[in-house]
Amino acid sequence: LVVGHEPGGPRFSQYACQRRTTTDNYNVVFTDAFEVLAECYEFNQMDGRCLAFRRAASVLKSLPRGLSSLEETHSLPCLGGHAKAIIGVGSSPKVLSDERYQTLKLFTSVFGVGPKTAEKWYRSGLRSLDHILADQSIQLNHMQQNGFLHYGDISRAVSKAEARALTKAIGETVQAITPDALLALTGGFRRGKEFGHDVDIIFTTLELGMEENLLLAVIKSLEKQGILLYCDYQASTFDLTKLPTHSFEAMDHFAKCFLILRLEASQVEEGLNSPVEDIRGWRAVRVDLVSPPVDRYAFALLGWTGSRQFERDLRRFARKERRMLLDNHGLYDKTKEEFLAAGTEKDIFDHLGLEYMEPWQRNA
Ligand code: DCP
Numbered sequence: 001l002v003v004g005h006e007p008g009g010p011r012f013s014q015y016a017c018q019r020r021t022t023t024d025n026y027n028v029v030f031t032d033a034f035e036v037l038a039e040c041y042e043f044n045q046m047d048g049r050c051l052a053f054r055r056a057a058s059v060l061k062s063l064p065r066g067l068s069s070l071e072e073t074h075s076l077p078c079l080g081g082h083a084k085a086i087i088g089v090g091s092s093p094k095v096l097s098d099e100r101y102q103t104l105k106l107f108t109s110v111f112g113v114g115p116k117t118a119e120k121w122y123r124s125g126l127r128s129l130d131h132i133l134a135d136q137s138i139q140l141n142h143m144q145q146n147g148f149l150h151y152g153d154i155s156r157a158v159s160k161a162e163a164r165a166l167t168k169a170i171g172e173t174v175q176a177i178t179p180d181a182l183l184a185l186t187g188g189f190r191r192g193k194e195f196g197h198d199v200d201i202i203f204t205t206l207e208l209g210m211e212e213n214l215l216l217a218v219i220k221s222l223e224k225q226g227i228l229l230y231c232d233y234q235a236s237t238f239d240l241t242k243l244p245t246h247s248f249e250a251m252d253h254f255a256k257c258f259l260i261l262r263l264e265a266s267q268v269e270e271g272l273n274s275p276v277e278d279i280r281g282w283r284a285v286r287v288d289l290v291s292p293p294v295d296r297y298a299f300a301l302l303g304w305t306g307s308r309q310f311e312r313d314l315r316r317f318a319r320k321e322r323r324m325l326l327d328n329h330g331l332y333d334k335t336k337e338e339f340l341a342a343g344t345e346k347d348i349f350d351h352l353g354l355e356y357m358e359p360w361q362r363n364a
């Protein structure tokens with residue numbers, strides 16, 4: 001495997017935003033192992049090591065074929081000693097059978113349960129979802145109550161056909177309110193993934209300043225249609241004078257909502273992604289809606305398309321290589337001391353001096 005010598009650009013750049021990465025992963029054995037370790041370090045709040053393994057996994061995902069020897073890793077960036085040792089031995093990580101890892105993984109699989117809550121429950125001796133539901137001393141918040149209520153449905157993957165059906169339903173709802181609207185299915189499905197854990201949809205109205213009202217009207221309509229099972233609405237806290245944030249993990253400030261929607265089997269061409277749900281005639285699906293101001297649409301679309309590693313590296317590249325600050329709201333040039341406008345994702349790549357990458361090439 002000859003890598004890093006292709007003409008026309010840094011194929012194995014340390015930045016994911018310079019590595020075209022499709023959904024074809026030829027090194028899934030290694031990337032799965034690295035991602036388990038990354039998650040384990042995340043549970044232990046060892047952020048540096050967590051990121052190191054996420055980067056290592058991301059590099060292997062961009063390779064055109066499977067690694068066949070350890071020598072092949074020498075020309076690759078972002079692979080530390082620990083990662084190389086795993087490739088050399090070819091074993092799956094021991095943490096997989098670790099009780100703490102398994103339990104935290106189970107608890108965080110519930111909608112509304114983050115690593116901190118999972119850790120608290122683990123420390124108090126709880127080991128199963130039944131333990132949690134039976135424990136009288138635990139006060140579940142509204143989100144977690146719904147996470148448990150719909151656990152079976154929303155812990156099962158969402159298919160592309162299901163995502164398309166929901167996009168159609170939301171599209172029609174938006175259209176009925178504002179004919180002048182922009183809308184896109186984003187997240188993993190926009191990158192060409194066959195399955196996802198939720199459906200991410202971005203939309204806005206061409207009338208600047210009316211985007212938050214549009215989102216509120218959409219929620220009201222979904223409720224009226226009888227398909228809104230749960231809604232956590234987050235009002236906009238967007239301040240257009242603020243510089244882009246440094247922290248990637250922080251949510252953006254646009255009006256958004258985290259929903260659980262009811263999807264009818266009859267809406268989905270190929271039927272629901274489970275025979276049981278198909279017989280029942282419907283399933284619950286996690287849906288995120290975000291509604292940015294139209295002049296920030298391109299930044300929000302780029303940010304919500306992901307992957308997370310792609311986004312992290314896009315921001316790191318902007319900061320380290322271009323003295324620019326990028327987030328879901330905008331792009332600020334520290335040298336020129338000004339914000340750079342963008343009407344399309346391509347404009348943003350151009351500002352950053354990066355070759356454009358299609359959404360399906362951003363599976364870093
Ligand atoms: N995102 C973001 N900031 C966050 C969280 C997410 O910009 N704090 C972006 C990057 C993600 C996208 O939103 O790619 C959608 O988030 P998901 O968690 O739904 O990720 P995916 O859609 O990529 O994965 P999945 O297929 O599991 O839904």
Ligand code: MG
Pocket residue numbers: 187188189196197198199200
């Ligand atoms: Mg998603």
